[in-house]
Amino acid sequence: MYSNFQNDIYAKGMLGGVRPAYPTEFDGWHEAAHQKLTPEAYGYIAGSAGLETTAHANRAAFARWEIIPRMLRDTSKRDTSVEILGKRWDAPIALAPIGVMTIAHEEGEVAVARGASRRGVPMIASTAAAKPMEEIAAALHDTSGNETSGRGWYQLYWSSDRDVALSFVRRAEAAGFEAIVVTVDTWQLAWRPRDLVQAFLPFLRGEGVANFLSDPVFQSRLEKSPQEDPEAAIRLWGSIFGNPALTFDDIAWLREQTSLPILVKGIQHPDDATACIDAGADGVVVSNHGGRQVDGARASLDCLPDIVSAIGGSTILFDSGVRCGADIMKALALGADAVLIGRPMVYGLALGGAEGVEHVLQCLQADFELNMVLSGIGNVADIDRTCLVRADD
Ligand SMILES: Cc1cc2nc3c(=O)[nH]c(=O)nc-3n(C[C@H](O)[C@H](O)[C@H](O)COP(=O)(O)O)c2cc1C
């Protein structure tokens, strides 16, 4: 039971005089990480596109839904597990793909992988990771110490050089990642004022390009190796990173290239969701990239119900604005199968590396479980639309 964590905290405090090493909710993680991070790293992580209207809308949308807890329902048996793409997850939570995590902590995604596997939470490794995917996979699957083997998916930023994109998929298969998540909303970075005013883009100093620099197909496009001529390698990265020409036909093409499940991340319109499924995807991630791409875009949570109506039965994950157990419950009640945790995890990483990631996940798991059972629901499958009312009703 995840909620044993609550008892542990009280017991350690009252019997041993020890308080938790880190805060236990989002604002605390955010504030403490803000103190620790460089201004540039903080701006990159916390910042969103434009006036950050969409980032705020993501939070406001959660506030417009309210849970009505039900009483006197037997919740003595509780089950937070879900089945996603044929695999059992202990909780309806995975880690969102997040690039260039060495700006938050020197061990970057390797620490994220360790924290995730200790909590049994699947991790989606980003193409823009600061560590090559093979290193992340090794950390995920490392069962030394008391870690259980973690579960990983690979997030593909689809290069305009299709052979590089395919090489990433082949490497992900070989490294043991269990699904491909194609992110389609960020083939180019949006107008991000916090980064612009600090003129900060970590990729240009060689952080977050490891998957490219270590890739044999990418290397074959260079005259000299990335070690010999790092500048030329970064220039090539800049020119082939994203692919504005991508269409649903490419998803259909990818479907023929790999037997791994494919999810398309960054979907906000129900017709796009349907087209993804028609092209052979197994599901989508309803997301506006945490408000980091199209400012003025609709809150991700508000996009969810129509997409559920359009492609219900396919796998539907959700992110953008998930901060606490209640948010997880609301997203599930509106039809998501599971949610992805983004910034809360990054702040945990900044605070304490693998231990910080583990702590944030443990808090979210316990908070979610307690929220669910105290609402009178013993089983994730029973979280549905009847748990919620609109705040203005
Ligand atoms: C610092 C940072 C880096 C990110 N890098 C990636 C990435 O490499 N690939 C990707 O698909 N999404 C990336 N995202 C988006 C997340 O996967 C996710 O959609 C977003 O964080 C959800 O919003 P939230 O963190 O506000 O909940 C990034 C987000 C942040 C904050």
Ligand SMILES: CCCCC(=O)C(=O)O
């Ligand atoms: C160029 C990769 C960008 C990483 C990303 O997705 C983000 O910063 O939101």
